[in-house]
Amino acid sequence: MDIKTLCLGLLCDGDASGYDLKKQFESTFKHFYPAGYGSIYPSLAVLADQGLVQCHAMPQDKKPDRKVYRITEAGRQVFETSLADASPEHKLRSEYLVAMYFADYLEPEQLEQMLTNWNQTLSDGVARLDLIEQEFGPDVPPGTRFVLGFGKALATAMASYVEENRSLLLPATSTRNKRVDARIESSSTAQTTNLENRV
Amino acid sequence: MDIKTLCLGLLCDGDASGYDLKKQFESTFKHFYPAGYGSIYPSLAVLADQGLVQCHAMPQDKKPDRKVYRITEAGRQVFETSLADASPEHKLRSEYLVAMYFADYLEPEQLEQMLTNWNQTLSDGVARLDLIEQEFGPDVPPGTRFVLGFGKALATAMASYVEENRSLLLPATSTRNKRVDARIESSSTAQTTNLENRV
DNA sequence: TGCAGCATGTAATTTGTTACATGATTAA
DNA sequence: TTAATCATGTAACAAATTACATGCTGCA
Numbered sequence: 001m002d003i004k005t006l007c008l009g010l011l012c013d014g015d016a017s018g019y020d021l022k023k024q025f026e027s028t029f030k031h032f033y034p035a036g037y038g039s040i041y042p043s044l045a046v047l048a049d050q051g052l053v054q055c056h057a058m059p060q061d062k063k064p065d066r067k068v069y070r071i072t073e074a075g076r077q078v079f080e081t082s083l084a085d086a087s088p089e090h091k092l093r094s095e096y097l098v099a100m101y102f103a104d105y106l107e108p109e110q111l112e113q114m115l116t117n118w119n120q121t122l123s124d125g126v127a128r129l130d131l132i133e134q135e136f137g138p139d140v141p142p143g144t145r146f147v148l149g150f151g152k153a154l155a156t157a158m159a160s161y162v163e164e165n166r167s168l169l170l171p172a173t174s175t176r177n178k179r180v181d182a183r184i185e186s187s188s189t190a191q192t193t194n195l196e197n198r199v
Numbered sequence: 200m201d202i203k204t205l206c207l208g209l210l211c212d213g214d215a216s217g218y219d220l221k222k223q224f225e226s227t228f229k230h231f232y233p234a235g236y237g238s239i240y241p242s243l244a245v246l247a248d249q250g251l252v253q254c255h256a257m258p259q260d261k262k263p264d265r266k267v268y269r270i271t272e273a274g275r276q277v278f279e280t281s282l283a284d285a286s287p288e289h290k291l292r293s294e295y296l297v298a299m300y301f302a303d304y305l306e307p308e309q310l311e312q313m314l315t316n317w318n319q320t321l322s323d324g325v326a327r328l329d330l331i332e333q334e335f336g337p338d339v340p341p342g343t344r345f346v347l348g349f350g351k352a353l354a355t356a357m358a359s360y361v362e363e364n365r366s367l368l369l370p371a372t373s374t375r376n377k378r379v380d381a382r383i384e385s386s387s388t389a390q391t392t393n394l395e396n397r398v
Numbered sequence: 399t400g401c402a403g404c405a406t407g408t409a410a411t412t413t414g415t416t417a418c419a420t421g422a423t424t425a426a
Numbered sequence: 427t428t429a430a431t432c433a434t435g436t437a438a439c440a441a442a443t444t445a446c447a448t449g450c451t452g453c454a
Contacts, residue, residue, distance in 0.1 A: 001294050001297060006297065009297070009300075009304075029300075032292065032293040033297055083297075083298060083301055083304055086294060086298070088293070088294035088298055088313065088316075089293075089294050089295075090291075090293040090295050090296075090317075090320070091291070091292045091293070092230060092231050092289075092290070092291050092353075093231065093232060093289075093290045094287070094289045095200045095285055095287035095288050095289065096287040096289050097349060098200060098208070098232055098287070099282060099287055100342060100346060100349075101208075101227075101228075101342040102208050102342060103342050103345070105208075105278070105282055106282060106283060114287065117286075117287075118287070118289075121289070142302065142367045143299060143300040143301060143302050143368065144300065145367060146296075146299050146300070146302070146364055147299060150296060150360055153356060153357075154356060154360075157352060157356035158349075160352075161353075165348060168341045168344060168345050169341055169345055
């Protein structure tokens, strides 16, 4: 699944311009599938080329034409197929976890700073999701409620975990060297142990 | 932060070959920063070029030379700097959530299937992390314990959330149309409402 | 005066993934 | 005999990010 498919999906819910779609990608979708103009505009162009959407240009005073896109029958079918076909992927990429893994290469104050920072980011995230939910008013569509709730639940779980386990990373005694030895030994299947040949 | 930096970090803990590093990326790092040969080998070549690591080729019978990499002083410094400098990013990209958002475009059975699938994937993930932890024996290094625990906590939280909220997505009455209308109205700042010009 | 919002896009770059290419050993 | 482990890499491709480029309106 890529941004093209996502645009198609959003257009299933109604006509929109690239600018409109961007707003969705920055609000409801931000925590699990963000996208910028650089991906959205080219996607729409391709979709129009393929006949999966139609473009209607609406002239405006002193602004570029507002290009409103509407999904076609073909587009709708393509979307539904790719939604059902895909074996969905769920990927996390976290530099925070990298930093935590290597915590003993950080100064304690840096580590503290980073943990504080992370916590702040997480609660900001929850607040942001709450705001979005409020903006929908009383009738939040089920899918939207599900993904917003998911985001909040995850952020909360992460914050708790970090709070409850930060002590793991602070102690004075590092075990890093033990791990090192373990890895070197287990991977020494080579014939020679001499590291010095052919520097 | 990129795979190069990660390799550098892992080499701070001891010499290793590309093959060795891959194993780390596929075990401890898999849930938050996976990488394949296609990223690792080129990374090591670049790092060697830049003098951040040194390469020692160890001849082997009927196998390609085993190339063991060792970090240099310069490499260590570069790593520590980038670890401290980075304002860490934490990114999720989930096609499952996309599918849930668009749940009412799926057949109920497909949705059920997908939810079951997701749950299975999550518990497999927890099992995998448990196994890795066990393989370390009694002395799991703190950073490792932190990231493995994090992975388990997250997966568990996700599974709970999905279980507790799947009902949100199943009801017969869809609210999708309401949302559609809402968006179309709120974005109608254009001068003309006529979508038919310049098809 | 300056910034946020409206509104479009392109092009270069970065980054990583996938597929390809090779080939021995060992345990089930 | 077949799959997994060991062991290296390259090249084409896909995808998305970032920076660039333009320009009006309305508010503080």
